[in-house]
Amino acid sequence: MSGEGQQARHVAIIMDGNGRWAKRKHLPRAMGHRKGVEAVRELVRSLKDTSIECLTLYAFSSENWKRPEDEVDDLMNLMRKFIKSDLPEFIANDVKLAIIGDWQGLAPDIVEMLEDALAQTAHGSRTLAVALNYGSHAEIARAARLAAAEGEIDEAAIARHLFTADLPPLDLLIRTSGEVRLSNFLLWQAAYAEMIFTDVLWPDFNPDHLRAALDDFANRERRFGGR
Template sequence: MISGEMPPVPKHVAIIMDGNGRWASERGLPRSVGHSKGVEAVRRTVKAAGDAGVDFLTLFAFSSENWSRPQSEVSDLMGLLRRFVRRDLAELHKSNVRIKIIGDRTDLRGDILPLLLEAEETTRNNTGLTLVIAFNYGSRDEIARATIRLAREVEAGRLKADAITPDLIGAHLDTAGIPDPDLIIRTSGEERLSNFLLWQAAYTEFVFLPQYWPDFGAEAFNEALRIFASRDRRFGGLSAKTAAVAG
């Protein structure tokens, strides 16, 4: 980066919001309190992303594996989702935020799917930050569902098998139309993807931060952006500096 230039801002940041339960346990509090505090961190982070000029922010809200958690905890999480949509949707809409939901929508319980659809429809024409909520999401499941759709196209004679390309597979994923993440942040000190955006993360930069998610906010978000700006992204080729020397 030339001195005086603004550091590059990632177009798409994705976050694995980890550590709510441990945050609560270390304070002798119920896990539900940690999840509630995590919603406050979501609000801070959405604002920080918008202020930084990020175009897409994807949050891993609820994985397809999370249904195996104790029923009481799942109920608490669903209740938080309901309250977040009902209380925050108007403010997000006012802030020109567009909401996009990714994940398997089949067999969602009760009023959850209508709430998610309402959030998408209400903000559909907004032109600011796109907030992507990964709900009932698992990357392997997403890839399998995309593969099934392509197989049915081949079976019906509408597609040749050898016409399937990486771009075509990408166009059948839940994230179709969304650029791949430039940066994935995971909180709580854990360093794994946990079945999140496996296809899309082929050339993503990773930043693992020690903070539990309830403690996350603008300072930690901007620190991750600073780390990202220091990275030399090559996408399988030469860096700009190396290419200049080689040339």
């Protein structure tokens, strides 16, 4: 397929570099996470000016529980504040919230807030999918178990049971901060996605960087295994 002018419907981002951003500025690590939330807010506001129908953000992996307890607590408190402060804006801007991962395993009050947010934004026309307590290996294993319970396990059956089954196919995956790996994120979905790795630290990533990535994507040639 010729890449000229193609538009990305589904973009996923591994938001990396909050800690390094804070360290470079001689600030507490928590400040990097807070600045990272501001970057999310600005990016979501810009979606209406793009081709993106779904933006998926890697917010908290199942491996992130290994981080120091105070850092995990700070991330959870940031999540609470973000949901409370930004939900009215999501509704006003017709943004539908989706959650992928084992999010029901989070603190009960966060689960309740998320359930309320999902219900209130259910009819939005543009989707923000947030990966919480997410790991791709566990997602694929879960999908295989569910497929096996129904009968034959094949690619279509597994795809039907992925957390992303109701989302558009993944077109573009972006990772910030200069790291070049997927870190157990959307491994099945990324099979033929285009990828962009940028040195920009997540708190500095803004709508201009996103637009540049979309322009890059538009000029790529996607063959999906063909010539």
